Amino acid sequence: MTASRIVPGTTRWLSAVAALLLFCLSTMTAALAADLPSAQVEAEGYALIPNGRKDLGREAALQNAFRRAVEQVVGVAVESRTVVKDSELLNDKIFSKSRGFIKTYRITGERTENDAYRVAITASVSRHRLEQELDNVGLLVRKLGKPRVAVVVMEQNGDAPAAAGGIVETGLTGAFGKKGYALVDRQAMLAVEREVVRGHGDQTDAVVRAAAAGGAEVVIVGQAAARHGAAVGGTSLRPVQASTTCRAVDVNTGEVLATASSTQQALNVNPAAAGTEALQKATLELTEQLNRQLIAAWHKQLTGVRTLHLTVTDLPAVEAPRLREALKEQMGQVEEVRERGYRNHQLRLELEVCGTTRSVIDELASLNLGGSRLKISGYSSGTVQAHWTGPAKKGGKKP
Structure with a gap:
């Protein structure tokens, strides 16, 4: 029997592949953990039976039940007059694809009534998917009066000094702008960013004061750092881990409306490029966490005292x-x-x-x-x- 022989460089190549697999697994785990609990609702659908085809009538009634289930959850997310005002928009963007928001369902009853079919269901509606879609069409933010938001994140990539206006801050600003938020003019925040750079420790109070002066109602303040590691397994690939934390603060009351953190990794022969990639991945997760919590906090304010x-x-x-x-x-x-x-x-x-x-x-x-x-x-x-x-x-x- 011939003995196995290790080809030169194989160990280093395997180490690099293993590192890449670890990065992929961590990303998938974070994505799976981001889903929100579902809403359990009961609904009944109704549809006419076309040309005596009960199968078609049953399917149409089931789709109608899905729509009614989603409508119930939408009614909780946005006030009734907003739903009425934007009924055409909701029909085009939400209700026309109600089935996509149903995670599971169970038929609890069905019957025919002359030339019509009725189906009763208990359905699990994905709040996460639905709120994302509502947010994409801008309904929730419009309901809130498009609150003015300022973003200041101190960022450090490798050995470079910490500074504002980096990858995370730019990414958050762009993402919240696309979601319909009104953003404070970038120039209005430059003075406070200079003060933050000169200061030490937690500069949240200074940022909040400057944001208020600039007309902001909410300020997102945070820190981000990308740490470079040694080359993997003797290769030229350099791993980087980006750690980020952010808080969204109500400028008028000082109340913390949302907190978010993300740790992401990247691998590249260029450590600066790996840092950029890791920070960009962290920004995506921060955006979803902050936006979801802000919507929840504001919705609670609007529906409560x-x-x-x-x-x-x-x-x-x-x-x-x-x-x-x-x-x-x-x-x-x-x-x-x-x-x-x-x-x-x-x-x-x-x-x-x-x-x-x-x-x-x-x-x-x-x-x-x-x-x-x-x-x-x-x-x-x-x-x-x-x-x-x-x-x-x-x-x-x-x-």
Whole structure:
């Protein structure tokens, strides 16, 4: 029997292949872990039986049931008036391919009614696929009023010094722009980025202040580093691991809306190119994590009760009780009114509200105040500034 002989260079080649397989496996694992829980719903479909063909009627009724199941989950994700307003868009982009969002289903009942067929099902609808598609057509972001977002990520690739405006920051900015978010002008963030580079430690507060000055409602701040390793198995291939972390912070309240992290690897003879590839892969995962959590956080705010800070200037003290009563009695979206102080004709209130800030603003501006009115002078997602305007005097002039 002839002894096996190891061909020179085989060990190094096998080591490189093994490393590549490890990178592929880690990427697949991350993708599989990203899926969200499904929504379990019950639905019934109905369709006419064409030319006595019950098989065709049954299939059409089943497809109708799939659509109704998806409609239920869409109704949770976007408010009813948005669904009505964009019904044609939803039909083209979502409902016409409802079957693609059904993970599993079970027929719980079926019957014929003269020339029609009915099918009842219990279905598992993929929230992940559905929310991705809704996000792709921009419905969720439009519902939120296209919040203004600023992105600042300090990035280091190899031995290069940490700097803002790198691969991750650029990638996140581009991805959120495509998803319909309104982005703060890049030039507005340059000053704070210079401050962050000169500073030490966590610079979140400085970034948030600068983002607020630039008109942002949310700032995504983070760090990214690509570390280069030694050549694999004596080859010229250099492995790189990119570690990234980001937080999305509400500029007005300081609340952390989302946190995300990603660790990705790449292999290349050029370590800088491997670092770029790993950082780009990390950016894709960060985008999905941050966007999913932001949508969930905002949806929770819109469907639940939250605090809105209202400041009214030029308000006579005698008018404060009338304003408080009007807020409680006339505003359907106000659950509770709490007074936080009155000084120099300025009243500070906390309103427990449900619904979007924009809809609350509309109700405030239309309050019946007996000839007086509130003039909205500014607002953000968590604060509203208003000016009290008294009734007009004789001759048409206001005081």
